[in-house]
Amino acid sequence: MSSGEKRSIQERIEKGKFYFINGKYEYAIKEFEEALKLSPEDPELLYSLGVALEGTNSFEAAREKYLKVLECSPGHKMAREHLDRLLAK
Amino acid sequence: MRSFAVIGLGRFGAAIARYIEEEGGEVVAIEKDASKVRDYESEFTSVVEADAASIKSLRELGVSDVDAAVVSIGTDMAASILITLLLKELGVPLVIVKAQGPLHGNVLKKIGANRVVYPENDIAKDIARQLMWPGYNELELAPGLVILEISAPRAFTGKPLKKLKIRSAYSANVIAVKRKEPFLTEENQTDYKEKVIAPPDPETVIESGDSIILVCPASSVDKFRGMK
CATH class of the missing domain: 3.30.70.1450 (Regulator of K+ conductance, C-terminal domain)
Structure with a gap:
Protein backbone atom coordinates (compact mmCIF):
# COMPACT_ATOMS: atom_id res chain seq x y z
CA MET A 1 0.00 0.00 0.00
CA SER A 2 1.37 3.38 -1.00
CA SER A 3 1.79 6.20 1.51
CA GLY A 4 -0.92 8.11 -0.42
CA GLU A 5 -3.35 5.25 0.12
CA LYS A 6 -2.46 5.08 3.80
CA ARG A 7 -3.11 8.79 4.14
CA SER A 8 -6.40 8.47 2.29
CA ILE A 9 -7.53 5.67 4.65
CA GLN A 10 -6.57 7.72 7.68
CA GLU A 11 -8.48 10.73 6.39
CA ARG A 12 -11.56 8.62 5.70
CA ILE A 13 -11.38 7.12 9.20
CA GLU A 14 -11.13 10.52 10.83
CA LYS A 15 -14.02 11.90 8.78
CA GLY A 16 -16.06 8.77 9.50
CA LYS A 17 -15.49 9.15 13.22
CA PHE A 18 -16.39 12.83 13.05
CA TYR A 19 -19.67 12.03 11.34
CA PHE A 20 -20.30 9.15 13.75
CA ILE A 21 -19.97 11.17 16.95
CA ASN A 22 -22.27 13.77 15.45
CA GLY A 23 -24.92 11.13 14.80
CA LYS A 24 -24.51 11.29 11.01
CA TYR A 25 -24.32 7.55 10.67
CA GLU A 26 -25.06 7.37 6.94
CA TYR A 27 -22.13 9.68 6.16
CA ALA A 28 -19.90 7.75 8.55
CA ILE A 29 -20.85 4.50 6.80
CA LYS A 30 -19.83 5.96 3.42
CA GLU A 31 -16.43 7.03 4.72
CA PHE A 32 -15.71 3.69 6.37
CA GLU A 33 -16.84 1.79 3.28
CA GLU A 34 -14.56 3.84 1.06
CA ALA A 35 -11.62 3.23 3.40
CA LEU A 36 -12.41 -0.50 3.43
CA LYS A 37 -12.07 -0.65 -0.36
CA LEU A 38 -8.38 0.10 0.18
CA SER A 39 -7.97 -2.09 3.24
CA PRO A 40 -10.75 -4.70 3.20
CA GLU A 41 -9.61 -6.77 6.17
CA ASP A 42 -8.74 -4.02 8.61
CA PRO A 43 -10.47 -5.07 11.88
CA GLU A 44 -10.70 -1.51 13.24
CA LEU A 45 -12.36 -0.29 10.07
CA LEU A 46 -14.74 -3.24 9.96
CA TYR A 47 -15.59 -2.64 13.60
CA SER A 48 -16.21 1.08 13.05
CA LEU A 49 -18.43 0.28 10.08
CA GLY A 50 -20.33 -2.25 12.20
CA VAL A 51 -20.99 0.33 14.93
CA ALA A 52 -22.11 2.94 12.39
CA LEU A 53 -24.44 0.39 10.78
CA GLU A 54 -25.87 -0.39 14.20
CA GLY A 55 -26.43 3.35 14.55
CA THR A 56 -28.92 3.16 11.68
CA ASN A 57 -30.50 0.00 13.14
CA SER A 58 -29.09 -2.08 10.25
CA PHE A 59 -28.57 -4.96 12.62
CA GLU A 60 -28.01 -7.73 10.07
CA ALA A 61 -25.32 -5.79 8.23
CA ALA A 62 -23.69 -4.81 11.54
CA ARG A 63 -23.67 -8.43 12.66
CA GLU A 64 -21.87 -9.46 9.44
CA LYS A 65 -19.18 -6.85 10.03
CA TYR A 66 -18.60 -7.93 13.63
CA LEU A 67 -18.34 -11.55 12.53
CA LYS A 68 -15.75 -10.52 9.97
CA VAL A 69 -13.82 -8.56 12.62
CA LEU A 70 -13.70 -11.69 14.76
CA GLU A 71 -12.52 -13.75 11.79
CA CYS A 72 -9.63 -11.33 11.23
CA SER A 73 -9.00 -10.59 14.90
CA PRO A 74 -10.56 -13.25 17.19
CA GLY A 75 -9.65 -11.37 20.38
CA HIS A 76 -11.42 -8.14 19.42
CA LYS A 77 -13.29 -7.48 22.67
CA MET A 78 -15.51 -4.62 21.50
CA ALA A 79 -16.68 -6.51 18.41
CA ARG A 80 -17.50 -9.51 20.61
CA GLU A 81 -19.50 -7.32 23.01
CA HIS A 82 -21.48 -5.70 20.21
CA LEU A 83 -22.10 -9.04 18.52
CA ASP A 84 -23.33 -10.60 21.77
CA ARG A 85 -25.64 -7.65 22.30
CA LEU A 86 -27.03 -8.00 18.79
CA LEU A 87 -27.54 -11.73 19.14
CA ALA A 88 -29.51 -11.07 22.33
CA LYS A 89 -31.81 -8.57 20.63
CA MET B 1 -43.75 -13.34 52.04
CA ARG B 2 -45.42 -14.82 48.99
CA SER B 3 -45.18 -18.57 48.73
CA PHE B 4 -45.19 -20.87 45.75
CA ALA B 5 -45.12 -24.55 44.91
CA VAL B 6 -43.05 -25.85 42.02
CA ILE B 7 -43.92 -29.38 41.03
CA GLY B 8 -41.33 -31.19 38.95
CA LEU B 9 -37.66 -30.25 39.06
CA GLY B 10 -36.66 -30.61 35.45
CA ARG B 11 -34.69 -27.76 33.88
CA PHE B 12 -37.77 -25.53 33.58
CA GLY B 13 -39.12 -26.21 37.08
CA ALA B 14 -35.69 -25.80 38.69
CA ALA B 15 -35.16 -22.50 36.85
CA ILE B 16 -38.55 -21.20 38.02
CA ALA B 17 -37.78 -22.19 41.64
CA ARG B 18 -34.35 -20.58 41.42
CA TYR B 19 -35.70 -17.26 40.09
CA ILE B 20 -38.50 -17.12 42.67
CA GLU B 21 -35.98 -17.62 45.47
CA GLU B 22 -33.65 -15.04 43.92
CA GLU B 23 -36.54 -12.57 43.94
CA GLY B 24 -37.18 -13.25 47.63
CA GLY B 25 -40.16 -15.62 47.34
CA GLU B 26 -40.66 -18.82 49.32
CA VAL B 27 -40.75 -22.06 47.34
CA VAL B 28 -41.67 -25.59 48.20
CA ALA B 29 -40.25 -27.74 45.39
CA ILE B 30 -41.86 -31.15 45.00
CA GLU B 31 -40.21 -33.92 43.02
CA LYS B 32 -40.78 -37.64 43.08
CA ASP B 33 -37.38 -38.62 41.67
CA ALA B 34 -35.02 -39.05 44.65
CA SER B 35 -31.91 -38.34 42.57
CA LYS B 36 -33.27 -34.93 41.49
CA VAL B 37 -34.20 -34.13 45.06
CA ARG B 38 -30.59 -34.84 46.05
CA ASP B 39 -29.34 -32.65 43.17
CA TYR B 40 -31.29 -29.64 44.38
CA GLU B 41 -31.61 -30.02 48.15
CA SER B 42 -28.52 -27.93 48.81
CA GLU B 43 -29.65 -25.19 46.42
CA PHE B 44 -33.28 -24.66 47.41
CA THR B 45 -34.66 -23.94 50.87
CA SER B 46 -37.36 -26.61 50.68
CA VAL B 47 -37.16 -29.62 48.37
CA VAL B 48 -39.45 -32.52 49.15
CA GLU B 49 -39.52 -36.01 47.68
CA ALA B 50 -43.20 -36.74 47.19
CA ASP B 51 -45.77 -37.81 44.66
CA ALA B 52 -47.75 -34.67 43.87
CA ALA B 53 -50.45 -36.78 42.23
CA SER B 54 -51.78 -37.45 45.73
CA ILE B 55 -54.08 -34.90 47.33
CA LYS B 56 -53.00 -36.14 50.75
CA SER B 57 -49.33 -35.35 50.01
CA LEU B 58 -50.22 -31.93 48.65
CA ARG B 59 -52.28 -31.11 51.74
CA GLU B 60 -49.53 -32.31 54.08
CA LEU B 61 -47.02 -30.11 52.29
CA GLY B 62 -49.23 -27.07 52.75
CA VAL B 63 -49.77 -26.59 49.03
CA SER B 64 -53.36 -25.45 49.61
CA ASP B 65 -51.95 -22.27 51.20
CA VAL B 66 -49.55 -21.21 48.43
CA ASP B 67 -50.19 -18.12 46.31
CA ALA B 68 -49.46 -19.97 43.09
CA ALA B 69 -48.21 -23.31 41.81
CA VAL B 70 -46.17 -24.17 38.74
CA VAL B 71 -46.55 -27.67 37.33
CA SER B 72 -43.54 -28.64 35.30
CA ILE B 73 -43.79 -32.36 34.65
CA GLY B 74 -41.57 -33.71 31.87
CA THR B 75 -43.37 -36.24 29.69
CA ASP B 76 -46.04 -37.71 31.95
CA MET B 77 -49.09 -35.90 30.59
CA ALA B 78 -51.54 -37.85 32.74
CA ALA B 79 -49.68 -36.86 35.92
CA SER B 80 -49.54 -33.21 34.89
CA ILE B 81 -53.31 -33.18 34.22
CA LEU B 82 -54.13 -34.95 37.49
CA ILE B 83 -51.89 -32.66 39.55
CA THR B 84 -53.42 -29.57 37.93
CA LEU B 85 -56.88 -30.84 38.82
CA LEU B 86 -55.84 -31.52 42.42
CA LEU B 87 -54.30 -28.05 42.77
CA LYS B 88 -57.53 -26.46 41.61
CA GLU B 89 -59.51 -28.66 43.99
CA LEU B 90 -57.27 -27.48 46.82
CA GLY B 91 -58.14 -23.91 45.88
CA VAL B 92 -54.69 -22.76 44.70
CA PRO B 93 -55.56 -19.37 43.20
CA LEU B 94 -53.05 -19.41 40.34
CA VAL B 95 -51.93 -22.60 38.60
CA ILE B 96 -49.42 -22.35 35.77
CA VAL B 97 -48.68 -25.52 33.84
CA LYS B 98 -46.06 -26.45 31.27
CA ALA B 99 -47.72 -28.23 28.36
CA GLN B 100 -46.19 -30.68 25.91
CA GLY B 101 -48.30 -29.52 23.01
CA PRO B 102 -51.62 -27.94 21.99
CA LEU B 103 -53.77 -30.97 22.85
CA HIS B 104 -52.27 -31.22 26.32
CA GLY B 105 -52.65 -27.46 26.67
CA ASN B 106 -56.34 -27.55 25.73
CA VAL B 107 -57.05 -30.22 28.33
CA LEU B 108 -55.19 -28.21 30.97
CA LYS B 109 -57.22 -25.09 30.19
CA LYS B 110 -60.47 -27.04 30.32
CA ILE B 111 -59.72 -28.39 33.78
CA GLY B 112 -58.92 -24.94 35.12
CA ALA B 113 -55.21 -24.18 34.62
CA ASN B 114 -54.95 -20.40 34.80
CA ARG B 115 -52.05 -20.25 32.41
CA VAL B 116 -50.55 -22.81 30.07
CA VAL B 117 -47.02 -22.31 28.82
CA TYR B 118 -45.05 -23.99 26.06
CA PRO B 119 -41.48 -22.94 26.98
CA GLU B 120 -39.64 -24.40 23.98
CA ASN B 121 -42.27 -23.23 21.55
CA ASP B 122 -42.36 -19.75 23.10
CA ILE B 123 -38.58 -19.38 22.90
CA ALA B 124 -38.53 -20.74 19.34
CA LYS B 125 -41.20 -18.19 18.39
CA ASP B 126 -39.16 -15.36 19.91
CA ILE B 127 -35.96 -16.42 18.16
CA ALA B 128 -37.71 -16.86 14.81
CA ARG B 129 -39.25 -13.42 15.19
CA GLN B 130 -35.88 -11.87 16.04
CA LEU B 131 -34.34 -13.53 13.00
CA MET B 132 -37.14 -12.39 10.73
Missing part, protein backbone atom coordinates in the same frame (compact mmCIF):
# COMPACT_ATOMS: atom_id res chain seq x y z
CA TRP B 133 -37.46 -8.86 12.10
CA PRO B 134 -34.17 -7.70 13.62
CA GLY B 135 -34.71 -4.76 15.97
CA TYR B 136 -38.33 -5.76 16.50
CA ASN B 137 -39.44 -7.06 19.89
CA GLU B 138 -42.89 -7.97 21.04
CA LEU B 139 -44.19 -8.74 24.53
CA GLU B 140 -47.76 -9.72 25.31
CA LEU B 141 -48.95 -7.56 28.19
CA ALA B 142 -52.47 -9.00 28.42
CA PRO B 143 -54.61 -10.94 25.95
CA GLY B 144 -54.91 -8.73 22.88
CA LEU B 145 -52.49 -6.07 24.15
CA VAL B 146 -48.77 -5.94 23.33
CA ILE B 147 -45.69 -3.86 23.96
CA LEU B 148 -43.63 -3.44 20.80
CA GLU B 149 -40.12 -2.20 20.21
CA ILE B 150 -39.47 -1.18 16.63
CA SER B 151 -36.62 0.51 14.83
CA ALA B 152 -37.76 4.00 13.93
CA PRO B 153 -38.92 3.79 10.30
CA ARG B 154 -37.37 6.28 7.85
CA ALA B 155 -40.75 7.95 7.41
CA PHE B 156 -40.69 8.88 11.11
CA THR B 157 -37.22 10.40 11.33
CA GLY B 158 -36.87 14.15 11.66
CA LYS B 159 -40.48 14.50 12.82
CA PRO B 160 -41.84 15.24 16.30
CA LEU B 161 -44.02 12.51 17.81
CA LYS B 162 -47.09 14.73 17.81
CA LYS B 163 -46.91 15.05 14.01
CA LEU B 164 -46.71 11.31 13.47
CA LYS B 165 -50.22 10.82 14.86
CA ILE B 166 -49.29 7.33 15.97
CA ARG B 167 -52.38 7.02 18.15
CA SER B 168 -54.87 7.76 15.40
CA ALA B 169 -52.98 6.10 12.53
CA TYR B 170 -51.85 2.94 14.33
CA SER B 171 -54.01 2.77 17.50
CA ALA B 172 -50.78 2.80 19.50
CA ASN B 173 -49.28 4.86 22.33
CA VAL B 174 -45.57 5.60 22.42
CA ILE B 175 -44.24 4.96 25.93
CA ALA B 176 -40.51 5.40 25.34
CA VAL B 177 -37.87 6.22 22.77
CA LYS B 178 -34.45 4.56 22.92
CA ARG B 179 -31.71 6.74 21.51
CA LYS B 180 -28.08 6.00 20.75
CA GLU B 181 -25.49 8.43 22.06
CA PRO B 182 -22.32 8.01 20.01
CA PHE B 183 -18.89 8.59 21.52
CA LEU B 184 -15.23 7.72 21.07
CA THR B 185 -13.58 5.48 23.65
CA GLU B 186 -10.22 6.27 25.25
CA GLU B 187 -8.70 4.01 22.59
CA ASN B 188 -10.34 6.24 19.94
CA GLN B 189 -12.82 3.53 18.96
CA THR B 190 -16.41 4.31 18.01
CA ASP B 191 -19.10 3.17 20.40
CA TYR B 192 -22.45 4.32 21.70
CA LYS B 193 -24.55 4.26 24.84
CA GLU B 194 -28.30 3.92 24.83
CA LYS B 195 -30.48 6.53 26.49
CA VAL B 196 -34.15 5.88 27.22
CA ILE B 197 -36.50 8.82 26.92
CA ALA B 198 -39.57 7.85 28.92
CA PRO B 199 -42.15 9.13 28.66
CA PRO B 200 -41.25 11.09 25.55
CA ASP B 201 -42.55 14.59 25.06
CA PRO B 202 -44.94 15.15 22.12
CA GLU B 203 -42.23 17.48 20.79
CA THR B 204 -39.57 14.73 20.85
CA VAL B 205 -38.12 14.51 17.36
CA ILE B 206 -37.44 10.97 16.16
CA GLU B 207 -33.84 10.52 15.03
CA SER B 208 -32.25 8.01 12.69
CA GLY B 209 -31.29 4.94 14.72
CA ASP B 210 -33.92 5.48 17.42
CA SER B 211 -36.05 2.61 18.67
CA ILE B 212 -39.65 3.32 19.56
CA ILE B 213 -41.42 1.42 22.32
CA LEU B 214 -45.18 1.45 22.14
CA VAL B 215 -48.29 -0.22 23.49
CA CYS B 216 -50.90 -1.29 20.99
CA PRO B 217 -53.66 -3.83 20.40
CA ALA B 218 -52.40 -7.10 18.94
CA SER B 219 -54.47 -6.33 15.84
CA SER B 220 -52.16 -3.37 15.07
CA VAL B 221 -48.93 -5.36 15.20
CA ASP B 222 -48.89 -6.16 11.48
CA LYS B 223 -48.83 -2.45 10.65
CA PHE B 224 -45.46 -2.11 12.38
CA ARG B 225 -43.82 -5.35 11.32
CA GLY B 226 -41.33 -4.89 8.55
CA MET B 227 -41.59 -1.07 8.54
CA LYS B 228 -38.34 0.41 7.23
Whole structure:
Protein backbone atom coordinates (compact mmCIF):
# COMPACT_ATOMS: atom_id res chain seq x y z
CA MET A 1 0.00 0.00 0.00
CA SER A 2 1.37 3.38 -1.00
CA SER A 3 1.79 6.20 1.51
CA GLY A 4 -0.92 8.11 -0.42
CA GLU A 5 -3.35 5.25 0.12
CA LYS A 6 -2.46 5.08 3.80
CA ARG A 7 -3.11 8.79 4.14
CA SER A 8 -6.40 8.47 2.29
CA ILE A 9 -7.53 5.67 4.65
CA GLN A 10 -6.57 7.72 7.68
CA GLU A 11 -8.48 10.73 6.39
CA ARG A 12 -11.56 8.62 5.70
CA ILE A 13 -11.38 7.12 9.20
CA GLU A 14 -11.13 10.52 10.83
CA LYS A 15 -14.02 11.90 8.78
CA GLY A 16 -16.06 8.77 9.50
CA LYS A 17 -15.49 9.15 13.22
CA PHE A 18 -16.39 12.83 13.05
CA TYR A 19 -19.67 12.03 11.34
CA PHE A 20 -20.30 9.15 13.75
CA ILE A 21 -19.97 11.17 16.95
CA ASN A 22 -22.27 13.77 15.45
CA GLY A 23 -24.92 11.13 14.80
CA LYS A 24 -24.51 11.29 11.01
CA TYR A 25 -24.32 7.55 10.67
CA GLU A 26 -25.06 7.37 6.94
CA TYR A 27 -22.13 9.68 6.16
CA ALA A 28 -19.90 7.75 8.55
CA ILE A 29 -20.85 4.50 6.80
CA LYS A 30 -19.83 5.96 3.42
CA GLU A 31 -16.43 7.03 4.72
CA PHE A 32 -15.71 3.69 6.37
CA GLU A 33 -16.84 1.79 3.28
CA GLU A 34 -14.56 3.84 1.06
CA ALA A 35 -11.62 3.23 3.40
CA LEU A 36 -12.41 -0.50 3.43
CA LYS A 37 -12.07 -0.65 -0.36
CA LEU A 38 -8.38 0.10 0.18
CA SER A 39 -7.97 -2.09 3.24
CA PRO A 40 -10.75 -4.70 3.20
CA GLU A 41 -9.61 -6.77 6.17
CA ASP A 42 -8.74 -4.02 8.61
CA PRO A 43 -10.47 -5.07 11.88
CA GLU A 44 -10.70 -1.51 13.24
CA LEU A 45 -12.36 -0.29 10.07
CA LEU A 46 -14.74 -3.24 9.96
CA TYR A 47 -15.59 -2.64 13.60
CA SER A 48 -16.21 1.08 13.05
CA LEU A 49 -18.43 0.28 10.08
CA GLY A 50 -20.33 -2.25 12.20
CA VAL A 51 -20.99 0.33 14.93
CA ALA A 52 -22.11 2.94 12.39
CA LEU A 53 -24.44 0.39 10.78
CA GLU A 54 -25.87 -0.39 14.20
CA GLY A 55 -26.43 3.35 14.55
CA THR A 56 -28.92 3.16 11.68
CA ASN A 57 -30.50 0.00 13.14
CA SER A 58 -29.09 -2.08 10.25
CA PHE A 59 -28.57 -4.96 12.62
CA GLU A 60 -28.01 -7.73 10.07
CA ALA A 61 -25.32 -5.79 8.23
CA ALA A 62 -23.69 -4.81 11.54
CA ARG A 63 -23.67 -8.43 12.66
CA GLU A 64 -21.87 -9.46 9.44
CA LYS A 65 -19.18 -6.85 10.03
CA TYR A 66 -18.60 -7.93 13.63
CA LEU A 67 -18.34 -11.55 12.53
CA LYS A 68 -15.75 -10.52 9.97
CA VAL A 69 -13.82 -8.56 12.62
CA LEU A 70 -13.70 -11.69 14.76
CA GLU A 71 -12.52 -13.75 11.79
CA CYS A 72 -9.63 -11.33 11.23
CA SER A 73 -9.00 -10.59 14.90
CA PRO A 74 -10.56 -13.25 17.19
CA GLY A 75 -9.65 -11.37 20.38
CA HIS A 76 -11.42 -8.14 19.42
CA LYS A 77 -13.29 -7.48 22.67
CA MET A 78 -15.51 -4.62 21.50
CA ALA A 79 -16.68 -6.51 18.41
CA ARG A 80 -17.50 -9.51 20.61
CA GLU A 81 -19.50 -7.32 23.01
CA HIS A 82 -21.48 -5.70 20.21
CA LEU A 83 -22.10 -9.04 18.52
CA ASP A 84 -23.33 -10.60 21.77
CA ARG A 85 -25.64 -7.65 22.30
CA LEU A 86 -27.03 -8.00 18.79
CA LEU A 87 -27.54 -11.73 19.14
CA ALA A 88 -29.51 -11.07 22.33
CA LYS A 89 -31.81 -8.57 20.63
CA MET B 1 -43.75 -13.34 52.04
CA ARG B 2 -45.42 -14.82 48.99
CA SER B 3 -45.18 -18.57 48.73
CA PHE B 4 -45.19 -20.87 45.75
CA ALA B 5 -45.12 -24.55 44.91
CA VAL B 6 -43.05 -25.85 42.02
CA ILE B 7 -43.92 -29.38 41.03
CA GLY B 8 -41.33 -31.19 38.95
CA LEU B 9 -37.66 -30.25 39.06
CA GLY B 10 -36.66 -30.61 35.45
CA ARG B 11 -34.69 -27.76 33.88
CA PHE B 12 -37.77 -25.53 33.58
CA GLY B 13 -39.12 -26.21 37.08
CA ALA B 14 -35.69 -25.80 38.69
CA ALA B 15 -35.16 -22.50 36.85
CA ILE B 16 -38.55 -21.20 38.02
CA ALA B 17 -37.78 -22.19 41.64
CA ARG B 18 -34.35 -20.58 41.42
CA TYR B 19 -35.70 -17.26 40.09
CA ILE B 20 -38.50 -17.12 42.67
CA GLU B 21 -35.98 -17.62 45.47
CA GLU B 22 -33.65 -15.04 43.92
CA GLU B 23 -36.54 -12.57 43.94
CA GLY B 24 -37.18 -13.25 47.63
CA GLY B 25 -40.16 -15.62 47.34
CA GLU B 26 -40.66 -18.82 49.32
CA VAL B 27 -40.75 -22.06 47.34
CA VAL B 28 -41.67 -25.59 48.20
CA ALA B 29 -40.25 -27.74 45.39
CA ILE B 30 -41.86 -31.15 45.00
CA GLU B 31 -40.21 -33.92 43.02
CA LYS B 32 -40.78 -37.64 43.08
CA ASP B 33 -37.38 -38.62 41.67
CA ALA B 34 -35.02 -39.05 44.65
CA SER B 35 -31.91 -38.34 42.57
CA LYS B 36 -33.27 -34.93 41.49
CA VAL B 37 -34.20 -34.13 45.06
CA ARG B 38 -30.59 -34.84 46.05
CA ASP B 39 -29.34 -32.65 43.17
CA TYR B 40 -31.29 -29.64 44.38
CA GLU B 41 -31.61 -30.02 48.15
CA SER B 42 -28.52 -27.93 48.81
CA GLU B 43 -29.65 -25.19 46.42
CA PHE B 44 -33.28 -24.66 47.41
CA THR B 45 -34.66 -23.94 50.87
CA SER B 46 -37.36 -26.61 50.68
CA VAL B 47 -37.16 -29.62 48.37
CA VAL B 48 -39.45 -32.52 49.15
CA GLU B 49 -39.52 -36.01 47.68
CA ALA B 50 -43.20 -36.74 47.19
CA ASP B 51 -45.77 -37.81 44.66
CA ALA B 52 -47.75 -34.67 43.87
CA ALA B 53 -50.45 -36.78 42.23
CA SER B 54 -51.78 -37.45 45.73
CA ILE B 55 -54.08 -34.90 47.33
CA LYS B 56 -53.00 -36.14 50.75
CA SER B 57 -49.33 -35.35 50.01
CA LEU B 58 -50.22 -31.93 48.65
CA ARG B 59 -52.28 -31.11 51.74
CA GLU B 60 -49.53 -32.31 54.08
CA LEU B 61 -47.02 -30.11 52.29
CA GLY B 62 -49.23 -27.07 52.75
CA VAL B 63 -49.77 -26.59 49.03
CA SER B 64 -53.36 -25.45 49.61
CA ASP B 65 -51.95 -22.27 51.20
CA VAL B 66 -49.55 -21.21 48.43
CA ASP B 67 -50.19 -18.12 46.31
CA ALA B 68 -49.46 -19.97 43.09
CA ALA B 69 -48.21 -23.31 41.81
CA VAL B 70 -46.17 -24.17 38.74
CA VAL B 71 -46.55 -27.67 37.33
CA SER B 72 -43.54 -28.64 35.30
CA ILE B 73 -43.79 -32.36 34.65
CA GLY B 74 -41.57 -33.71 31.87
CA THR B 75 -43.37 -36.24 29.69
CA ASP B 76 -46.04 -37.71 31.95
CA MET B 77 -49.09 -35.90 30.59
CA ALA B 78 -51.54 -37.85 32.74
CA ALA B 79 -49.68 -36.86 35.92
CA SER B 80 -49.54 -33.21 34.89
CA ILE B 81 -53.31 -33.18 34.22
CA LEU B 82 -54.13 -34.95 37.49
CA ILE B 83 -51.89 -32.66 39.55
CA THR B 84 -53.42 -29.57 37.93
CA LEU B 85 -56.88 -30.84 38.82
CA LEU B 86 -55.84 -31.52 42.42
CA LEU B 87 -54.30 -28.05 42.77
CA LYS B 88 -57.53 -26.46 41.61
CA GLU B 89 -59.51 -28.66 43.99
CA LEU B 90 -57.27 -27.48 46.82
CA GLY B 91 -58.14 -23.91 45.88
CA VAL B 92 -54.69 -22.76 44.70
CA PRO B 93 -55.56 -19.37 43.20
CA LEU B 94 -53.05 -19.41 40.34
CA VAL B 95 -51.93 -22.60 38.60
CA ILE B 96 -49.42 -22.35 35.77
CA VAL B 97 -48.68 -25.52 33.84
CA LYS B 98 -46.06 -26.45 31.27
CA ALA B 99 -47.72 -28.23 28.36
CA GLN B 100 -46.19 -30.68 25.91
CA GLY B 101 -48.30 -29.52 23.01
CA PRO B 102 -51.62 -27.94 21.99
CA LEU B 103 -53.77 -30.97 22.85
CA HIS B 104 -52.27 -31.22 26.32
CA GLY B 105 -52.65 -27.46 26.67
CA ASN B 106 -56.34 -27.55 25.73
CA VAL B 107 -57.05 -30.22 28.33
CA LEU B 108 -55.19 -28.21 30.97
CA LYS B 109 -57.22 -25.09 30.19
CA LYS B 110 -60.47 -27.04 30.32
CA ILE B 111 -59.72 -28.39 33.78
CA GLY B 112 -58.92 -24.94 35.12
CA ALA B 113 -55.21 -24.18 34.62
CA ASN B 114 -54.95 -20.40 34.80
CA ARG B 115 -52.05 -20.25 32.41
CA VAL B 116 -50.55 -22.81 30.07
CA VAL B 117 -47.02 -22.31 28.82
CA TYR B 118 -45.05 -23.99 26.06
CA PRO B 119 -41.48 -22.94 26.98
CA GLU B 120 -39.64 -24.40 23.98
CA ASN B 121 -42.27 -23.23 21.55
CA ASP B 122 -42.36 -19.75 23.10
CA ILE B 123 -38.58 -19.38 22.90
CA ALA B 124 -38.53 -20.74 19.34
CA LYS B 125 -41.20 -18.19 18.39
CA ASP B 126 -39.16 -15.36 19.91
CA ILE B 127 -35.96 -16.42 18.16
CA ALA B 128 -37.71 -16.86 14.81
CA ARG B 129 -39.25 -13.42 15.19
CA GLN B 130 -35.88 -11.87 16.04
CA LEU B 131 -34.34 -13.53 13.00
CA MET B 132 -37.14 -12.39 10.73
CA TRP B 133 -37.46 -8.86 12.10
CA PRO B 134 -34.17 -7.70 13.62
CA GLY B 135 -34.71 -4.76 15.97
CA TYR B 136 -38.33 -5.76 16.50
CA ASN B 137 -39.44 -7.06 19.89
CA GLU B 138 -42.89 -7.97 21.04
CA LEU B 139 -44.19 -8.74 24.53
CA GLU B 140 -47.76 -9.72 25.31
CA LEU B 141 -48.95 -7.56 28.19
CA ALA B 142 -52.47 -9.00 28.42
CA PRO B 143 -54.61 -10.94 25.95
CA GLY B 144 -54.91 -8.73 22.88
CA LEU B 145 -52.49 -6.07 24.15
CA VAL B 146 -48.77 -5.94 23.33
CA ILE B 147 -45.69 -3.86 23.96
CA LEU B 148 -43.63 -3.44 20.80
CA GLU B 149 -40.12 -2.20 20.21
CA ILE B 150 -39.47 -1.18 16.63
CA SER B 151 -36.62 0.51 14.83
CA ALA B 152 -37.76 4.00 13.93
CA PRO B 153 -38.92 3.79 10.30
CA ARG B 154 -37.37 6.28 7.85
CA ALA B 155 -40.75 7.95 7.41
CA PHE B 156 -40.69 8.88 11.11
CA THR B 157 -37.22 10.40 11.33
CA GLY B 158 -36.87 14.15 11.66
CA LYS B 159 -40.48 14.50 12.82
CA PRO B 160 -41.84 15.24 16.30
CA LEU B 161 -44.02 12.51 17.81
CA LYS B 162 -47.09 14.73 17.81
CA LYS B 163 -46.91 15.05 14.01
CA LEU B 164 -46.71 11.31 13.47
CA LYS B 165 -50.22 10.82 14.86
CA ILE B 166 -49.29 7.33 15.97
CA ARG B 167 -52.38 7.02 18.15
CA SER B 168 -54.87 7.76 15.40
CA ALA B 169 -52.98 6.10 12.53
CA TYR B 170 -51.85 2.94 14.33
CA SER B 171 -54.01 2.77 17.50
CA ALA B 172 -50.78 2.80 19.50
CA ASN B 173 -49.28 4.86 22.33
CA VAL B 174 -45.57 5.60 22.42
CA ILE B 175 -44.24 4.96 25.93
CA ALA B 176 -40.51 5.40 25.34
CA VAL B 177 -37.87 6.22 22.77
CA LYS B 178 -34.45 4.56 22.92
CA ARG B 179 -31.71 6.74 21.51
CA LYS B 180 -28.08 6.00 20.75
CA GLU B 181 -25.49 8.43 22.06
CA PRO B 182 -22.32 8.01 20.01
CA PHE B 183 -18.89 8.59 21.52
CA LEU B 184 -15.23 7.72 21.07
CA THR B 185 -13.58 5.48 23.65
CA GLU B 186 -10.22 6.27 25.25
CA GLU B 187 -8.70 4.01 22.59
CA ASN B 188 -10.34 6.24 19.94
CA GLN B 189 -12.82 3.53 18.96
CA THR B 190 -16.41 4.31 18.01
CA ASP B 191 -19.10 3.17 20.40
CA TYR B 192 -22.45 4.32 21.70
CA LYS B 193 -24.55 4.26 24.84
CA GLU B 194 -28.30 3.92 24.83
CA LYS B 195 -30.48 6.53 26.49
CA VAL B 196 -34.15 5.88 27.22
CA ILE B 197 -36.50 8.82 26.92
CA ALA B 198 -39.57 7.85 28.92
CA PRO B 199 -42.15 9.13 28.66
CA PRO B 200 -41.25 11.09 25.55
CA ASP B 201 -42.55 14.59 25.06
CA PRO B 202 -44.94 15.15 22.12
CA GLU B 203 -42.23 17.48 20.79
CA THR B 204 -39.57 14.73 20.85
CA VAL B 205 -38.12 14.51 17.36
CA ILE B 206 -37.44 10.97 16.16
CA GLU B 207 -33.84 10.52 15.03
CA SER B 208 -32.25 8.01 12.69
CA GLY B 209 -31.29 4.94 14.72
CA ASP B 210 -33.92 5.48 17.42
CA SER B 211 -36.05 2.61 18.67
CA ILE B 212 -39.65 3.32 19.56
CA ILE B 213 -41.42 1.42 22.32
CA LEU B 214 -45.18 1.45 22.14
CA VAL B 215 -48.29 -0.22 23.49
CA CYS B 216 -50.90 -1.29 20.99
CA PRO B 217 -53.66 -3.83 20.40
CA ALA B 218 -52.40 -7.10 18.94
CA SER B 219 -54.47 -6.33 15.84
CA SER B 220 -52.16 -3.37 15.07
CA VAL B 221 -48.93 -5.36 15.20
CA ASP B 222 -48.89 -6.16 11.48
CA LYS B 223 -48.83 -2.45 10.65
CA PHE B 224 -45.46 -2.11 12.38
CA ARG B 225 -43.82 -5.35 11.32
CA GLY B 226 -41.33 -4.89 8.55
CA MET B 227 -41.59 -1.07 8.54
CA LYS B 228 -38.34 0.41 7.23
